[in-house]
Amino acid sequence: MLNAARLFAVAALALGVAAAAPAPLAFVPAAFAHGMSQHTMWRSSQLVGTPVFNDQHQQIGTVTDVLVSPAGTSAEAVLSVGGFVGGRKLVAVPLAHLAMMTGHNTMMMHGATKAMLQALPPYVGGGSG
Known part of the structure; x- marks a missing residue:
């Protein structure tokens, strides 16, 4: 009888632990689902300081x-856009509009000009970071 009570207690404990365990994540990022590994991604620390060029090979800013x-x-x-005469200005652009130029440690923003970036509203900071 004692063994049956122990077996019942162990089974109840196992069921309780199993019920408390978190459910597996149903969300799998598309990049990983299609075989992209962490080796093909960029860390934000690698992007900061990277010069940004346009199609005419002009540097139009720096991340x-x-x-x-x-x-x-x-x-x-x-x-960071602008220069000595116009002064530096910070602007925010969608990261998806920038392409990393592998092997060159630069980024490309197709179709952009210095004037277009200067016309954007200034980024004034904020956020919780």
Whole structure:
């Protein structure tokens, strides 16, 4: 009888622990589902300081920060644009608009010009970081 009580207690404990265990994540990022590994991703620390060029091979800015939404559904790059005469200005652009030029440690923003970036509203900081 004592063994049956122990068996019942162990079974109840096992069921209780199993019920308390977190459910496996149903969400698998598309990048990993399609075989992308961490080796093909960029760390934000690798992006900060990276010069940004346009299609005419003109440097139009430098990445100064990377912002990610709380849900992780969107990301922006903060660029330092401008020069000595016009003064430096920080602007935020969708990170998806930038392409990393592998092997060159630079980024490309197709179709962009210095004037277009200067016309953007200034990034004034904020966030919780």
